[in-house]
Amino acid sequence: MSLDKPYKDVPGTTIFDADMSRQGYHLNQFCMSLMKAENRARFKANERAYLDEWPMSEEQKQAVLARDLNRCIALGGNIYFLAKIGATDGKSFQQMAGSMTGMSEEEYRNMMVSGGRSAEGNRYIGEKK
Amino acid sequence: MSLDKPYKDVPGTTIFDADMSRQGYHLNQFCMSLMKAENRARFKANERAYLDEWPMSEEQKQAVLARDLNRCIALGGNIYFLAKIGATDGKSFQQMAGSMTGMSEEEYRNMMVSGGRSAEGNRYIGEKK
């Protein structure tokens, strides 16, 4: 593809575009299936078996099992879909977002209460912080 | 609504627009349900009972029972949806189309083989034929 992707140089950020969507299709559709209580119960009872019903890559399955959301996103997951895993686990959106930053839950919450993460130093990859 | 409907003056023709679609929603969704073999069987076994499962108007139900496609269209039906009734009955698209013209099946077929219905005299309502 030779379309411009100007968003590739934003640090710590993955834009969910057509390429990512293609890669993450089954991962995201798996997440979507967790909107049904019945499926949530089956997933909780045996995560691996439930995941094996989906034509996802082994990497994607491992990322889900490890609840490694950054890895899920790198493999085509989208945060609004991945949020269904969080809902299944009883996690809030703030807990999920925080889990991707390398901060503890409390550190993240405190950062948000203090005005959030500054854009300064966070606009371009390699920019001096 | 004050949108232009320039297509109101074409004889023997109903344009399936937003107003017709609103009116015919349940009629058309009923037709769509006939795409499943199971539903076709249930409809054939007891047409009236099957129709009563849908929030259609009594007029719409009567038009379906009578296979009066012109009436169905006047009540919001669209030909591509109504075609599912024809498929259920084992009718071809030509038989269905012909049934709306007041011609016999043979007359209609002969007209088509001879080049179809002329546009002459069929462009405007009230136009001299």
Added chain:
Amino acid sequence: MARITASVYTSHVPAVGAALDLGKTAEPYWQPVFKGYEFSKQWLKDQKPDVIFLVYNDHANAFSLDIIPTFAIGTAPEFAVADEGWGPRPVPKVIGHPKLAGHIAQSVIQDDFDLTIVNKMDVDHGLTVPMSLMCGQPQAWPCPVIPFAVNVVQYPVPSGRRCYMLGKAIRKAIESYDEPLNVQIWGTGGMSHQLQGPRAGLINKEFDTAFLDRLIADPEGLSAMPHIDYVREAGSEGIELVMWLIARGAMSDVNGGKPPTVRHRFYHVPASNTAVGHLILENN
């Protein structure tokens, strides 16, 4: 004829809905957020709109990756509240306005906007949280709502310019509707926030403040801002702000009329991961 009397802009943070539904509005964390909407609730009661045209985005609830409409207009008589994974919010179902919605669809498609018409759609927090913020917790919403869902999940989302021009087409459609309806148009989502990756938690107050300023005074110029500026400055989910331009494009001043009155303006950080912004503009 129907006319657009006002536009409302607001974030639609899901945690705000949860705080309301769980009775936490008086907690110190949430109290300032809800205080920002006190004026708005009274204002809405006084305004008595007949219909709200509500621009929002679905968050992988009504639409999976199976079908992703860029612009979807809800023309159904009613819309159920989505179960987003923890049960549907305990709020009233949404009553639509099929006749006006059908009219708008017909007009706007003829103006070369390639809408998807939707007759069956559950509405998620993107729509219900703004309703809750503006209406509180009534037994039924005060008027019919036309849901208008914009894809901001899978890139490319529509450009700010496209959204702004769409707003103008929606205005033209509403103003050509025969009944004398008092219609409001709401733009929701934003403000700065990022929900994903190591940069999650980004908040940019300077950007948000400038966005509000320009939305009021220079919407045409603002509509030219490219996606990358939203992503870089306001976070990957800050892109939701393009939806505010649809509502803004439908206002009188950018269609040959008088400047609007800024009836209310509010900004607060944080609500969960997000900066909350809110604005009410009245046509004159």
Added chain:
Amino acid sequence: MARITASVYTSHVPAVGAALDLGKTAEPYWQPVFKGYEFSKQWLKDQKPDVIFLVYNDHANAFSLDIIPTFAIGTAPEFAVADEGWGPRPVPKVIGHPKLAGHIAQSVIQDDFDLTIVNKMDVDHGLTVPMSLMCGQPQAWPCPVIPFAVNVVQYPVPSGRRCYMLGKAIRKAIESYDEPLNVQIWGTGGMSHQLQGPRAGLINKEFDTAFLDRLIADPEGLSAMPHIDYVREAGSEGIELVMWLIARGAMSDVNGGKPPTVRHRFYHVPASNTAVGHLILENN
């Protein structure tokens, strides 16, 4: 880079598919129809396209009234053949080209066409009948196909002008794709026909002939023709012809290149209720 080498235009009459599937092609009624495609089948074999971008409409098979996209692009790896009420046609499933389709979607949406992206969609006779006419009855279709569905069922359908401009945007998208693919674009549907009401059976050979002439020589002018002319002159379902303008807008001559060669032209009345038209244009 990928390039569009040719465009193909053809009716997609369901009865033609049935005649083929039921082995009736040699019957006197059908023989002249299939004869019109003999050249085309050989031509397609010789051309060996890598991908076919196939513009068609769904006939209430993939899309009910629950969701009606004006323009839907299929980005899935494969598409099943729809059961239109008498079982799926006995033809191969359709293999898509997700990467090129995704690229086109991304480019065209950024050019302000508000596509709906579809990853799950059964394809009906609108797509499979043209494939059968051009390929016969193979075990597998000769190359991947990108299905592009246009709403021509619920009015308002997109204008001819909008379709023509979309074709130009699709061309730009395809020509910016990195791999050296031989891409054909097909426009299907039409020609004059009306399937409903007392006027059913309308055929207008003069209109169809003029349409083919103008499609070749004056597509820009032709694109200005309003819907009502299609309906009045070519029957209510003749409106499908707007889809041909998408394919035509993607050709070289209307994008700064040389005029195409008319490789084949065919017209016959009737096939069931419909006038059959067919055209092959090669870029130079």
